[in-house]
Every structure is written in structure tokens, then in C-alpha cells.
Ligand SMILES: O=c1[nH]cnc2c1ncn2[C@@H]1O[C@H](CO)[C@@H](O)[C@H]1O
């Protein structure tokens with residue numbers, strides 16, 4: 135973090151070093167993280183003919199460019215192609231297995247990966263079978279990574295689409311699978327016009343079941359969405375939440391004053407699942423340099439680093455951390471703090487969170503800190 139003027143900024147960690155650092159990821163969409171080759175393979179296998187091109191490199195570039203739209207709605211249109219090839223048991227299991235393997239290869243030790251089961255029913259699967267296949271793929275990916283000496287634990291979050299009307303059903307699905315690898319619930323999709331309070335019964339059900347959930351809020355819409363997510367719905371975390379800066383005023387001398395909502399979020403240690411590259415692509419912020427990540431980190435909000443959609447943003451946890459380190463001058467102690475923030479905020483039992491922090495994260499950064 136940018137320190138006093140006479141202290142030199144740390145040398146930014148390299149991508150190789152970052153790959154070895156233990157990382158915790160709370161916000162990653164399964165249908166936003168496919169390998170481009172897998173999109174092509176599955177399209178051929180299932181007869182999906184809607185892809186814009188037939189070459190993996192071109193397809194990767196297409197997703198990146200199309201997602202660079204400056205609008206959440208247009209960004210979300212790119213998911214039509216990934217969702218289209220994730221309708222069969224084979225497709226769902228492969229995508230989930232590769233997700234776990236790719237995250238483990240990047241040094242992610244704990245991940246919560248989300249997807250919306252209601253979008254995967256086109257080939258006749260029911261909601262329970264969809265979740266079964268994804269969980270099976272995740273377990274296979276964890277084993278495959280372990281066989282190569284990479285240890286990752288993946289928990290799944292079930293997302294309900296906020297423009298649709300199945301949130302209560304998806305919340306019940308999440309609770310039904312809570313002892314089989316599903317660790318929480320979420321709502322996603324176009325934020326403007328679809329406030330979180332539309333899904334109040336789903337959140338009330340989750341709270342009644344002592345179950346965890348997060349809400350995409352404060353990405354394409356500002357403070358009212360964040361306020362509803364917290365005050366009406368009782369969210370545990372905020373998906374993005376970047377627009378909380380609308381309630382923070384920074385004076386010319388750099389001092390910041392917080393409004394009541396921003397203070398509440400900070401006081402209650404409500405985790406912010408910040409996704410820097412995605413926020414630039416959807417236009418939530420104009421450039422990475424202007425991303426409020428550093429302001430929020432300096433003000434000691436509970437900030438976490440996340441990928442959102444690795445395919446659409448052509449990114450990984452290591453790359454998100456590298457971009458932040460290069461932009462804001464972060465060193466290992468900052469990256470360790472963000473990682474511990476994430477692990478503390480995971481939807482795992484407290485003792486299991488602590489075990490990963492004490493046995494994996496702290497020793498990993500101790501080596502890097504030298
Ligand atoms: O940043 C985001 N904001 C809101 N919705 C999103 C974002 N990224 C992905 N999805 C939506 O979540 C669904 C389930 O994974 C995806 O299909 C996409 O429509």
C-alpha cells in the first residue's frame with residue numbers, strides 16, 4: 135500500500151511468485167470461467183452452432199472484447215454462449231472439474247464458485263441433477279489437483295437470476311445441498327430495475343435456516359441497492375459493492391468522510407467482493423487507476439480480491455492481484471491481508487476458516503515475506 139513519501143514502494147510481485155502465493159476467492163462464476171477450448175469442444179459435441187468463431191484464440195479475444203462493453207447488460211449477453219454449452223451432465227461435470235483444476239493451478243487454496251442452476255435445464259435436467267453434476271465435477275477437479283500436489287477446497291454458491299422468479303426455489307435447493315458442497319446462495323443478473331427486495335422471501339428463508347448468502351449489489355446501481363441488500367435482506371456479504379463510494383467524500387487533502395451507510399458497512403465488517411477487471415469492463419468504474427479498491431483498503435473496509443469471470447476478463451486470481459499491485463504499489467503484506475479478509479468471510483464453519491488461515495495462508499506468505 136502506498137506508504138509515506140520516503141519509504142520506497144515494494145517491488146511488485148511477479149506473476150510466477152503470485153501463482154505460488156495461497157489465495158482465497160469468494161466471487162467467481164462457473165459459467166464465466168470456461169476454457170475457450172472447452173467452449174468449442176462442448177459446442178461441437180452438443181451441436182450448438184451459435185458461437186461467433188471456431189478457433190480458441192479468436193474465441194478468447196471475442197469474449198474479452200464483447201464483455202468490454204461498458205454496460206452490465208451487454209456484458210451479460212456473452213453468457214448466452216457459455217450457458218448454451220453447459221446443459222448436459224458431461225458439459226457440467228467437465229466445466230466444474232476444469233474450474234477446480236485451473237484455480238488450484240493458479241494457487242487458489244479456497245474458492246467459492248457460483249452458478250445459476252435455473253439456466254441449465256434446457257436439455258431436460260432438473261435442478262437437483264444440475265447441482266449433482268457440478269458438485270461431482272468439483273470433487274473430481276479437487277482430486278485431480280491433489281494428485282499433482284495442489285490442494286484446493288471448492289464450495290459452491292447457488293445463484294438465482296434477479297429478473298426471474300425462482301429465487302425461493304433456488305434458496306431451498308441451496309439448503310437441500312448444504313451438507314454436500316453447497317455453502318451459500320446469491321442473486322445475480324441485471325441490477326437496475328431488479329432490486330434485491332424483490333427476492334425477500336428467499337433471503338428470509340435462508341435466514342430462517344441459519345444459512346449464508348451474498349447479494350450482487352452496488353455494481354450497476356448505487357446506494358439504494360446496497361441499502362436494501364443489507365437493511366431489508368440481511369446479506370452476509372456484498373457482491374462488488376464498489377458503489378459504496380457514493381457514500382464517501384474525499385477532500386482535496388485526501389481525508390475521507392463516510393456517510394451512515396458506508397460507516398455501517400465498515401463497522402459491521404461486511405465483506406466487499408471486489409472484482410477490479412470486471413468493474414472496468416461493465417463500466418462500474420472507468421479505469422483500474424480510478425478503482426476505489428485502494429481507497430476502500432486504506433479506509434480499512436473488509437476488501438477482498440476476486441475474478442468474477444475469468445473468461446470474459448481474460449484473468450485469474452494471480453493476474454487480478456498483479457494488476458492491483460502494479461497500480462497501487464501493494465506488497466506481500468497487503469496481499470496477505472486481502473487473502474485473510476477473504477478467508478475470514480468465507481461461508482465455511484469458523485474453525486475450518488481458521489485452519490486454512492493458520493495452516494496454509496500465513497505459512498505461505500511467511501515464505502514470500504522472507
Ligand atoms: O458481475 C456480474 N453481475 C451480475 N451478474 C453477473 C455478473 N457476472 C455474471 N453474472 C450472471 O450470473 C449468472 C450466473 O453465474 C451468469 O449467467 C450471468 O448472467
Ligand SMILES: [Zn+2]
Pocket residue numbers: 161163322350373442
Ligand atoms: Zn459476479
